[in-house]
Structure formats: C-alpha cells, structure tokens
Amino acid sequence: AQTVTQSQPEMSVQEAETVTLSCTYDTSESDYYLFWYKQPPSRQMILVIRQEAYKQQNATENRFSVNFQKAAKSFSLKISDSQLGDAAMYFCAYRSASGNEKLTFGTGTRLTIIP
Amino acid sequence: DSGVTQTPKHLITATGQRVTLRCSPRSGDLSVYWYQQSLDQGLQFLIQYYNGEERAKGNILERFSAQQFPDLHSELNLSSLELGDSALYFCASTSHRDSEQFFGPGTRLTVL
Numbered sequence: 001a002q003t004v005t006q007s008q009p010e011m012s013v014q015e016a017e018t019v020t021l022s023c024t025y026d027t028s029e030s031d032y033y034l035f036w037y038k039q040p041p042s043r044q045m046i047l048v049i050r051q052e053a054y055k056q057q058n059a060t061e062n063r064f065s066v067n068f069q070k071a072a073k074s075f076s077l078k079i080s081d082s083q084l085g086d087a088a089m090y091f092c093a094y095r096s097a098s099g100n101e102k103l104t105f106g107t108g109t110r111l112t113i114i115p
Numbered sequence: 116d117s118g119v120t121q122t123p124k125h126l127i128t129a130t131g132q133r134v135t136l137r138c139s140p141r142s143g144d145l146s147v148y149w150y151q152q153s154l155d156q157g158l159q160f161l162i163q164y165y166n167g168e169e170r171a172k173g174n175i176l177e178r179f180s181a182q183q184f185p186d187l188h189s190e191l192n193l194s195s196l197e198l199g200d201s202a203l204y205f206c207a208s209t210s211h212r213d214s215e216q217f218f219g220p221g222t223r224l225t226v227l
Contacts, residue, residue, distance in 0.1 A: 035215065043203060044117075045218035091158065100171045101209075102148065102160035103216060 002027045004094050006106035013082045014114045020067075021077045021109045023092030031097040034068065034075045039108070040088040048090070051075065053097070079111075087113045118142065119219035121206050127225045133194040136222045140187055140208030146170070147189040148209075148216060149181060153202035164189055196226045 003026045013019035025034070036048040051059045051068050058066050063080045079086055092106040118141035128134055140147050149161040151174075160173035164183035175181075178196075183189040193200060203223050207216040 033215075037218075042220075043223075044220055045205060045207075046117075047215050047217070050215055101146070101163060102171060102173055103150070103158075103207075104160070105158040107157050 002029070002032075002094050002096070002104050004092050004104050004106040006092055006109050008109045009107070010110045010112070012112040012114055013079075015082055015084060017082055018078060018080045019082055019111065021079075021090050021092075021111065023075045023077070023106055025073050025075065025092070025094050027073070027094065027096075029096055029098070033095045033097060034066075035093040035095070035103070036064070036066070036077045037091045037093060037105075038086075038088045039091065040085075045091075049077065082113050084113050084115065087111060117217040117219065119206060119208050119217050121204075121219035121222050123222060124220065125223050125225070127227065128196060129227055130196055130198060132196050132226075133192065134196065134224065136191040136193070136204055136206075136224070138189045138191070138206030138208075138219055140189070140206075141210075141217055144208035144210045144217075145187065146209045146211075147183055147187070148207040149175075149189070149191050150205040150207065150218075151202045152205060152221070153199075155199075156202075158205075161191070193224070198226050200224065201226045 032053045034051045038046045067076045089108045093103040120139045145166045161175040163171040181191045203221045206219045
C-alpha cells in the first residue's frame with residue numbers, strides 16, 4: 001500500500017519570503033500522480049499543483065513549484081513571494097496511474113504567514 | 116467554486132441515528148469519490164462510484180453505504196451513528212482517470 005508522509009506539522013514564513021513544504025511517499029509503482037492540495041479556513045480542498053511521475057520536469061504554477069525527486073520518493077512544494085492568502089493546511093497526495101484512483105493523503109502541514 | 120455541490124453544509128444529529136449526505140458532481144463528470152476528514156484519522160478515501168457502479172472501496176465502515184443515481188448525483192448513507200463518526204465528509208468528482216479530482220465544500224457532521 002502507498003503511504004504519504006509530511007514530517008512538518010507546522011511551518012511559518014514571513015510575507016514575501018519563500019517557504020518549502022516537504023513530502024515523501026512510498027510506493028512500488030512506477031507510474032503515478034502527485035498533488036498538493038490547499039485547505040484554507042473555509043475547509044474547501046483546492047488543488048495547487050500536480051505532477052506526473054513520468055515527467056522529469058518539475059511542475060510550476062505561478063508562485064508555486066515542486067521539486068520532484070523520483071528516486072528519493074520526495075515531492076516538496078515551494079511557495080515564492082508568500083502572501084497572507086497562502087495561509088492554510090497543505091496536503092500532499094498520491095494517486096496511482098493504473099490501479100485504484102483514490103487519493104492517499106499525508107497528514108498535512110499548517111502554514112502560517114507572518115505579516 | 117469547483118462545480119461540485121454538497122448538501123447539507125452542516126448536520127447535527129444524535130448517536131444511533133441515520134443521515135444521508137448528498138453530492139452533485141461537476142457537469143459531465145462520471146466518477147464520484149467520498150472522503151472522510153477527521154481529527155484522528157486524517158483524510159481517508161471511503162468509496163468511488165463510476166457511472167452508477169461501485170468501482171473501489173476504501174476504509175468504509177459496514178454501517179456506511181453509498182450509491183450513484185442515473186443523473187450521476189451520489190448519496191452517502193451513514194447509520195447507527197457513533198460519536199467517532201463526527202467528521203467532515205467530502206465528495207470529489209473527475210471526468211476521467213487521468214484528470215484531477217475536484218472537491219466539493221464538504222458536509223460537517225456532528226454526532227452528539
């Protein structure tokens with residue numbers, strides 16, 4: 001079974017600075033997807049970024065980028081120019097490309113933005 | 116707004132009762148997923164339906180059941196409720212297996 005680990009329960013960053021959230025996963029599959037979801041105080045789950053395992057290029061979405069290290073099974077999220085609206089819980093998630101389509105989530109990292 | 120709707124937003128009930136949570140997927144999405152978010156268990160996959168048929172099961176209790184109707188909306192039925200069933204229940208939908216899952220706003224269930 002796949003597992004996702006987020007070892008940082010809480011992180012904080014000064015507004016306009018850069019922060020990196022860590023995620024590692026365990027799987028025996030070679031083809032899969034990785035995601036970062038954001039959950040603000042409203043509790044809505046919002047997709048931040050997605051990475052296909054077969055792509056070597058790291059995904060980027062505006063101020064959000066990932067560092068995907070397939071051999072190390074690591075998938076970190078970098079947020080540049082942090083804004084107050086980035087304050088939320090961030091969940092790393094894994095999904096098989098060929099088997100069960102469920103998302104397996106990590107335990108989340110609570111990100112605080114310091115004005 | 117993800118396009119996925121869930122009703123009700125909040126539900127307060129007593130132990131032993133039965134409730135039904137409803138989800139309408141995004142227009143055109145055939146797959147519906149149910150997830151439970153609780154303080155002790157985190158976010159867990161419960162069950163998936165695809166075009167009316169059950170496709171995958173996760174950590175869903177026998178007291179819980181779900182179905183997807185011909186119009187593709189889905190219902191999650193929770194019975195013999197216990198205090199530990201208090202959680203946020205999310206529905207998500209997707210158009211095909213390679214696309215991301217879009218989440219609804221969730222239903223917060225409180226069992227007293």
